[in-house]
Every structure is written in structure tokens, then in C-alpha cells.
Amino acid sequence: MKEALVRYLVCPDCREALRLTVFSSDHQEIEEGELLCSSCSTVFPIVKGIPRFVPSDAYVKNFSFQWNTHRTTQVDSLAGHSESLTTFQTKTGLSGSELTGKLVLDVGVGTGRFMEVANQLGAEVIGIDLSFAVDAAYTNMGRRAGVHLVQADVFRLPFRSETFDVIYSIGVLHHTPDTNKAFAGLPPLLKHAGIVAIWVYVDAGEYSKRLDRVRAIASRIPRFPLYGVCWVAVPLLHVMARIPGFRGLAMHIPVSNQGRGITWDVLDTFDAYSPRYQWKHSEPEVIGWFKDANLEEIKVLSFPVSLRGRKP
Ligand SMILES: C[S@@+](CC[C@H](N)C(=O)[O-])C[C@H]1O[C@@H](n2cnc3c(N)ncnc32)[C@H](O)[C@@H]1O
Numbered sequence: 001m002k003e004a005l006v007r008y009l010v011c012p013d014c015r016e017a018l019r020l021t022v023f024s025s026d027h028q029e030i031e032e033g034e035l036l037c038s039s040c041s042t043v044f045p046i047v048k049g050i051p052r053f054v055p056s057d058a059y060v061k062n063f064s065f066q067w068n069t070h071r072t073t074q075v076d077s078l079a080g081h082s083e084s085l086t087t088f089q090t091k092t093g094l095s096g097s098e099l100t101g102k103l104v105l106d107v108g109v110g111t112g113r114f115m116e117v118a119n120q121l122g123a124e125v126i127g128i129d130l131s132f133a134v135d136a137a138y139t140n141m142g143r144r145a146g147v148h149l150v151q152a153d154v155f156r157l158p159f160r161s162e163t164f165d166v167i168y169s170i171g172v173l174h175h176t177p178d179t180n181k182a183f184a185g186l187p188p189l190l191k192h193a194g195i196v197a198i199w200v201y202v203d204a205g206e207y208s209k210r211l212d213r214v215r216a217i218a219s220r221i222p223r224f225p226l227y228g229v230c231w232v233a234v235p236l237l238h239v240m241a242r243i244p245g246f247r248g249l250a251m252h253i254p255v256s257n258q259g260r261g262i263t264w265d266v267l268d269t270f271d272a273y274s275p276r277y278q279w280k281h282s283e284p285e286v287i288g289w290f291k292d293a294n295l296e297e298i299k300v301l302s303f304p305v306s307l308r309g310r311k312p
């Protein structure tokens with residue numbers, strides 16, 4: 001953790017300033033320490049370079065496992081592709097000129113794949129996540145200039161109001177108990193004229209129903225066996241989907257087939273079947289959330305359901 005982060009942080013409960021005590025650091029990063037709320041005296045520990053505002057990874061243990069197992073698979077600079085740059089642009093519509101020199105919040109940072117993109121486009125980025133994905137992101141990006149990681153819950157964010165120029169959240173809010181409520185907490189953290197951009201899952205009719213039927217069972221299987229099943233089932237179902245007699249059966253267990261290699265498909269399939277919460281939404285519904293937050297310049301992007309808007 002960089003000392004510069006402290007000025008953006010507040011106690012998530014009483015919203016007062018935090019006092020930093022450093023236990024160990026090198027010249028650039030605070031490794032261990034604590035943040036004390038000057039009002040309610042709560043202590044938030046800094047462990048392995050990350051301030052922790054949650055006591056555990058609660059209902060996202062699947063994501064802790066997934067992102068530490070696949071720490072590099074989707075990170076452009078570490079995997080040697082540009083998938084994250086393309087996805088970031090498609091799902092947020094954010095341009096370099098909207099990010100350069102700006103303070104940006106990445107909500108549900110995962111391994112930091114999109115934080116890398118925003119940082120390379122010139123932004124100072126704070127990434128938050130409820131899961132221990134923050135440790136993977138810290139290994140990937142934590143020591144870079146203009147990058148900060150915080151373990152926190154989107155429903156209890158430790159930031160002052162009107163702090164950020166840009167907030168984005170890609171593939172995260174529908175994995176919380178209440179997508180709309182999670183979104184509603186973000187615009188208050190934007191500065192005047194700040195931009196918020198989100199991508200949430202679309203309701204894809206019969207396909208979504210099939211996925212949910214399998215997930216209802218799969219998400220109860222402990223994560224190690226489930227992950228092993230994915231390594232067997234994904235290649236098997238890819239083959240079955242090509243054999244006419246088995247195609248119908250294979251359709252009932254949708255697995256990822258992105259053409260980016262088996263590792264990516266296994267990760268994506270585990271990602272689809274392991275989450276406790278995975279809501280689906282429609283464009284009109286999400287437009288309604290943006291209107292309720294009094295956002296302007298609401299734009300619906302072509303990839304469903306991706307929207308952005310500006311705070312007046
Ligand atoms: C599918 S992953 C997406 C990660 C990243 N945005 C990406 O696209 O690679 C969803 C992330 O949302 C996080 N998440 C779920 N509920 C959360 C909450 N209440 N607060 C913060 N993060 C949460 C999970 O831990 C997980 O890392």
C-alpha cells in the first residue's frame with residue numbers, strides 16, 4: 001500500500017478520517033500496518049500490502065480461489081494478448097482522454113486485468129474486491145505507480161463522497177446479493193461531471209435458464225472438485241457438441257468455448273458455475289437505475305448490458 005492512498009480512505013462505518021501506523025515497509029510500499037478510525041476507534045489492518053476493510057471473503061470464496069489459480073490467464077501484459085484492452089473498451093466505452101490524469105475506481109478488480117488497462121491509459125486506479133483476488137491483483141500490479149488495492153465490500157466502501165473522476169465495474173455487480181443496490185452506492189462517490197460505466201449480465205432467455213439450472217447444483221459442490229470437473233467436462237462437451245447424436249445433450253450443460261484455449265474456457269466455465277449470486281438484467285431495467293441516480297448523458301453500449309452515464 002502506498003501512503004498516498006490514505007487521503008482517499010475513510011472509515012466505512014462513520015466516514016471519518018483514518019490514522020496510519022506502519023509496522024513494516026520498504027521505501028515504496030507499506031507491507032504491514034493498520035488504519036485507525038479517529039471517531040469509532042475501529043482498526044483496519046494492512047496485511048501483505050493491502051488495507052483490509054472486511055473480516056473475510058464471505059460469499060465469494062469461489063472468486064478467491066478462481067483468481068489466485070488463474071492469476072495471469074486474462075491479464076494482457078502477463079499472458080501476451082490484448083483481450084482485456086478490447087473488452088474494457090467494448091464494455092465501458094472509456095477513452096484514453098477520459099482516463100489520463102484521472103482518479104479511477106475499479107469495482108470488483110479481480111486479478112487487475114482492467115486496472116492495468118486504465119492505468120496504462122494514464123489513470124491512477126484504486127481497485128477494490130471483496131475476495132482475496134486482491135492478493136493476486138497486488139502480485140500482478142500492486143507495486144506499479146498509480147495503482148492501489150483495497151479489500152472491501154461494494155456495500156460498505158471506505159471512500160469519501162465525490163472522490164472519483166471515473167468509476168467502472170465490469171462483470172461484478174450481478175454477483176452481489178442485490179445488483180441495483182450495489183450500483184446505487186457508486187454515483188455518490190463520483191465528483192461533479194464524473195463518469196460511471198458498468199457491464200452486467202443480460203438475461204439471455206433459455207440459455208440463461210440452462211446455465212442457472214446447472215449452477216444451482218454446481219455452486220454447492222466444493223470448489224476444488226468443481227474445478228476438477230471443469231477440466232474434464234469442458235473438453236468433453238466441446239467434443240460432444242460436434243457429434244450430431246450428442247449435440248442436444250451437450251446443449252443442456254453450456255460450457256465456455258471462446259476459442260482462446262482450454263485454460264481460458266475452464267476458467268470461464270468455473271466462473272459461470274461457481275458463484276453464489278448471478279443475477280441477469282435487461283437494458284430497460286439498467287437504464288432505470290441510471291435515471292434513478294440522476295445521471296445524464298446515459299449511453300447504452302452495443303454489448304448487452306453495458307451502460308455509462310455522467311453525474312451532473
Ligand atoms: C466475475 S469476477 C470479475 C472480476 C473483474 N472485474 C474481471 O472482469 O476480471 C466478479 C468479482 O466481483 C467480486 N465481488 C462480488 N461481490 C462483491 C462485493 N460485495 N464487493 C466487492 N467485490 C465483489 C468477486 O470477488 C469477483 O472478484
Ligand SMILES: [Zn+2]
Nearest residue numbers: 011014037040
Ligand atoms: Zn469509524
